[in-house]
Amino acid sequence: MLAEIITIGDELLIGQVIDTNSAFIAKELNKIGVSVYQITSVQDDKNHILTAFKDAESRVDIIIITGGLGPTKDDITKKTISEYFNDTLVLDESVLKNIENIWKQHLRQTLLQVNKDQALVPSKAKVLMNIHGTAPGMWLEKGEKVFVSLPGVPYEMKALIQSEVLPKLTRKYHLPFILHKTLLVYGLGESTLADKIESWEDALPSFVKLAYLPDLGRVRLRLSAKGFDKEKITLEVQKQIDAVLPLIKDHFVGFEDEDGAVESIIAKQLTALGQTLAVAESCTGGKIAERFTSHAGASNYFKGSVVSYATDSKIKVLGVSKDIIEDNSVVSYQVAEAMAKQVLQLFNSDYAIATTGNAGPTKGDSAAEVGTVFIAIATKTEVYSEKFMLGNHRAKVINKAVNKAFEMLLKEIFKN
Amino acid sequence: MLAEIITIGDELLIGQVIDTNSAFIAKELNKIGVSVYQITSVQDDKNHILTAFKDAESRVDIIIITGGLGPTKDDITKKTISEYFNDTLVLDESVLKNIENIWKQHLRQTLLQVNKDQALVPSKAKVLMNIHGTAPGMWLEKGEKVFVSLPGVPYEMKALIQSEVLPKLTRKYHLPFILHKTLLVYGLGESTLADKIESWEDALPSFVKLAYLPDLGRVRLRLSAKGFDKEKITLEVQKQIDAVLPLIKDHFVGFEDEDGAVESIIAKQLTALGQTLAVAESCTGGKIAERFTSHAGASNYFKGSVVSYATDSKIKVLGVSKDIIEDNSVVSYQVAEAMAKQVLQLFNSDYAIATTGNAGPTKGDSAAEVGTVFIAIATKTEVYSEKFMLGNHRAKVINKAVNKAFEMLLKEIFKN
Numbered sequence: 001m002l003a004e005i006i007t008i009g010d011e012l013l014i015g016q017v018i019d020t021n022s023a024f025i026a027k028e029l030n031k032i033g034v035s036v037y038q039i040t041s042v043q044d045d046k047n048h049i050l051t052a053f054k055d056a057e058s059r060v061d062i063i064i065i066t067g068g069l070g071p072t073k074d075d076i077t078k079k080t081i082s083e084y085f086n087d088t089l090v091l092d093e094s095v096l097k098n099i100e101n102i103w104k105q106h107l108r109q110t111l112l113q114v115n116k117d118q119a120l121v122p123s124k125a126k127v128l129m130n131i132h133g134t135a136p137g138m139w140l141e142k143g144e145k146v147f148v149s150l151p152g153v154p155y156e157m158k159a160l161i162q163s164e165v166l167p168k169l170t171r172k173y174h175l176p177f178i179l180h181k182t183l184l185v186y187g188l189g190e191s192t193l194a195d196k197i198e199s200w201e202d203a204l205p206s207f208v209k210l211a212y213l214p215d216l217g218r219v220r221l222r223l224s225a226k227g228f229d230k231e232k233i234t235l236e237v238q239k240q241i242d243a244v245l246p247l248i249k250d251h252f253v254g255f256e257d258e259d260g261a262v263e264s265i266i267a268k269q270l271t272a273l274g275q276t277l278a279v280a281e282s283c284t285g286g287k288i289a290e291r292f293t294s295h296a297g298a299s300n301y302f303k304g305s306v307v308s309y310a311t312d313s314k315i316k317v318l319g320v321s322k323d324i325i326e327d328n329s330v331v332s333y334q335v336a337e338a339m340a341k342q343v344l345q346l347f348n349s350d351y352a353i354a355t356t357g358n359a360g361p362t363k364g365d366s367a368a369e370v371g372t373v374f375i376a377i378a379t380k381t382e383v384y385s386e387k388f389m390l391g392n393h394r395a396k397v398i399n400k401a402v403n404k405a406f407e408m409l410l411k412e413i414f415k416n
Numbered sequence: 417m418l419a420e421i422i423t424i425g426d427e428l429l430i431g432q433v434i435d436t437n438s439a440f441i442a443k444e445l446n447k448i449g450v451s452v453y454q455i456t457s458v459q460d461d462k463n464h465i466l467t468a469f470k471d472a473e474s475r476v477d478i479i480i481i482t483g484g485l486g487p488t489k490d491d492i493t494k495k496t497i498s499e500y501f502n503d504t505l506v507l508d509e510s511v512l513k514n515i516e517n518i519w520k521q522h523l524r525q526t527l528l529q530v531n532k533d534q535a536l537v538p539s540k541a542k543v544l545m546n547i548h549g550t551a552p553g554m555w556l557e558k559g560e561k562v563f564v565s566l567p568g569v570p571y572e573m574k575a576l577i578q579s580e581v582l583p584k585l586t587r588k589y590h591l592p593f594i595l596h597k598t599l600l601v602y603g604l605g606e607s608t609l610a611d612k613i614e615s616w617e618d619a620l621p622s623f624v625k626l627a628y629l630p631d632l633g634r635v636r637l638r639l640s641a642k643g644f645d646k647e648k649i650t651l652e653v654q655k656q657i658d659a660v661l662p663l664i665k666d667h668f669v670g671f672e673d674e675d676g677a678v679e680s681i682i683a684k685q686l687t688a689l690g691q692t693l694a695v696a697e698s699c700t701g702g703k704i705a706e707r708f709t710s711h712a713g714a715s716n717y718f719k720g721s722v723v724s725y726a727t728d729s730k731i732k733v734l735g736v737s738k739d740i741i742e743d744n745s746v747v748s749y750q751v752a753e754a755m756a757k758q759v760l761q762l763f764n765s766d767y768a769i770a771t772t773g774n775a776g777p778t779k780g781d782s783a784a785e786v787g788t789v790f791i792a793i794a795t796k797t798e799v800y801s802e803k804f805m806l807g808n809h810r811a812k813v814i815n816k817a818v819n820k821a822f823e824m825l826l827k828e829i830f831k832n
Binding site for chain 1: 457598625695712762
């Protein structure tokens, strides 16, 4: 079963907004056995939208549309869907009630006609009630095919996908099982990795696909299998994983979690062991802390962090000795290790990460070359660090440092 | 002049990777007067790619392709382009030299045949040298149209866009001027705002377009104009801005900066005044610090931050009095203000932001309802705070809180 995702909105085409909706929808569809054939971003323009509908209908059975359902003049999706289906708009009383409810709870201004008009839906549509916003989702069938129109606002779209769209799709279609397993492989370049596992890759059965996703300092190896026999698919993927692991053993750090975030692997392990973490960041500027705290449950293991961006704050806030900085320069392994030890004590945690470096573009407070980053790990019994040369592109240096920090902590907490 | 962006990669269609490349390319094309008509994400599949090329060629003149240029079996873009152009692949010596250079500098493993093969390019292609990676960019003309193939790795693609693609496009085509100006409007819902400015919007000249981008707690109002007379465009947009500002004066906080980030407005102002900022975060978990430090030049004004995630770290690290927490609960305006005052002193900054709240999903250490967030601003002479009820969706609560914090700080630093 194939789907196409059509995202409507000029803001996507001028690059003002990054499309995160498609990735979410694609992941959710995969879980129920639907593959996304194409993602198409089009303008808030009637003819463009109609053409996109027609093209999508010619190649897939499930068409998911996001965007253009707001109350302002540039929102034309609903009218366009109605035209495509040779339909007319009618007032849906339950949607109007929902809009009035939301208005009363959250806003003090009067309900305007354009807001009431959000309760108009094509007569052929089944309404998918949006409890988080005023624009209803809509489900319209055309023979064996279905068009689903959803608001573009991410949390509204996500709720509708999970509570309305996926259940209806599983009821309507006989769907195969899709399984993805992603192995996190650190410290090997893409082509070197491919070379190591070449004979294994060539021997994969036809229904198991392999893809390489290179990143900064690591490669994600994604195995995907699809079929109607869930048990067969699961066993085969496990068999293939068991076959490849010995070939990459020194570089394999774990499987990518459901949410795709390596910090979730760390979170699970620390939570299971009842252990805690604190972080002292300089050049990574809060990115490491933010990665951990962006997931629910972080308070189970994450004590906190210090972003000691200015050099004097490493002394004043973290308590790193002024001499250590003056003797070795602020970008040094001595300072990284001192930061890690200090923040471990300050937050009384079991583990600590510290980063100090020069992300660029200028050298700043240190004589160190742009791209030099020291990352330290501290535990209650030891502290150690590594030096990395991460290039001269600022964002790349920061992201690479974050990945290296996760890698070092992963190795530490899984040491046994 | 219209463009289409074709992103190639199964990882996009299973939602494993978010497409940030398109937004970047679209923004850059806009700067030189090229509008993006459509963005199409397709599979690593020859026929799918060929169809996408054909469809794009039928509706635009500039086709930018990203992805599928790696050395592994799933990377088939180059062969497919060659087939589309009825061409053959030939070895480009300068590209081979570039690959050998990169390999020598960064990797210790031997150069494999698949890496050398990255130096093969369609004979009709003009090579766009990729100094950051092994896959060359390629420029192929077809009459008045051009196909540009770029690596999918973001920093490699960005460098090629800026150093090679944009200059070549401006030399090849006579391009109009496109101007976007985005006004940041806080505290008004989308439809209420539209109502306030309705007569102004209806009177806009036809070459000036208006779009609404609602967000959490704010609306971005985007004015766009395109034409060959740069001076006329610029004057007209300014005239329209002057006309709308009085209608939204209590809610307008500034123009969205070049990079689209509100923190850049803050950064510019603080840097210009030689003033500094420190942040104490609890529920926002480092997101505020990370927003500031993600931009070059943060060290000019950003002293650092503390993420005092666990309650006891507010006491131990920030120095907030235990009594204040016990008397008022950790999610309270008293604690928010104490955190702001303490972090201001700790980092010796001119301004401080503090956040404390309950993002959910559970109540945690506090009796406060999920979604309760207190944000405080401290200066050298005063401290004040506001209470917000931000709903019960964790990510939304955090992002809304970040937006509110920026709004409060913006208003404080622009007070005069």
